[in-house]
Amino acid sequence: MKLNSLSSPINSLMKISAFLLFSLFIHPLSAQQKNTLKVINSLKVYQNSFARDPSQELIELRKMIPDLVLDIRYATANNFMKQVMYPQARAFARKPVAEQLKKVQAELRKRGYGLKIYDAYRPYAITVSFYKRAADKSFVANPAKGSKHNRGCAVDLTLIDFKTKKEIPMPTPYDSFAPEAAAAYQKLPAAVIRNRDFLIRTMRTYGFRVIKNEWWHYDFIGWQNYALMDIPFKSL
Structure with a gap:
């Protein structure tokens, strides 16, 4: 009887401990992990960081290109938030990213196109703020x-006619939440698909990968080598 009476609270403690350990693994958004x-x-x-490693520097894109x-x-x-989020209309990217975008621009220029940048480095x-709202x-x-x-x-962008500066037809406007914004969406005019896929191929050649739900958003390979930043534009 004594062994049985002890086993019940011991079993309960073991179950509680197991539950707590399990909870730690299935709740990646816990306050502890966010901290x-x-x-x-x-x-x-x-x-x-960029004094030690020049590739870490955030370059203003218009200065390089x-x-x-x-x-x-x-x-x-004029964005999905319907309010001004940046105090300055500027675009920055890490040095290798900026250098590759310069090559993309040179390649496109030969074909009569150019890049329009919607967004790049974001504090x-x-x-x-975006996630909350x-x-x-x-x-x-x-x-x-x-x-x-x-x-x-990462950089958000589209194609433009180099001479007129007008945007080339794409599946959706920038920051659309529509299904057509997906990079592989097919129920579109053939010319629009050609434009989108040409942009994706060109960017891929120079080290950028489109994300699946936004035809305009490109991540640079090797992004894991760069830290998250919260430096405001005015300080750069």
């Missing part, structure tokens, strides 16, 4: 992991 996310918000730490067209939507109210605090979370990065934009390794 361990490394985000660089010190200008000095950032400057020291003067004929690049910018349409930084988050510096206006981490903006990603947090977005109705459809599948189209915004989860702050628990951060965004490739926060690493300076």
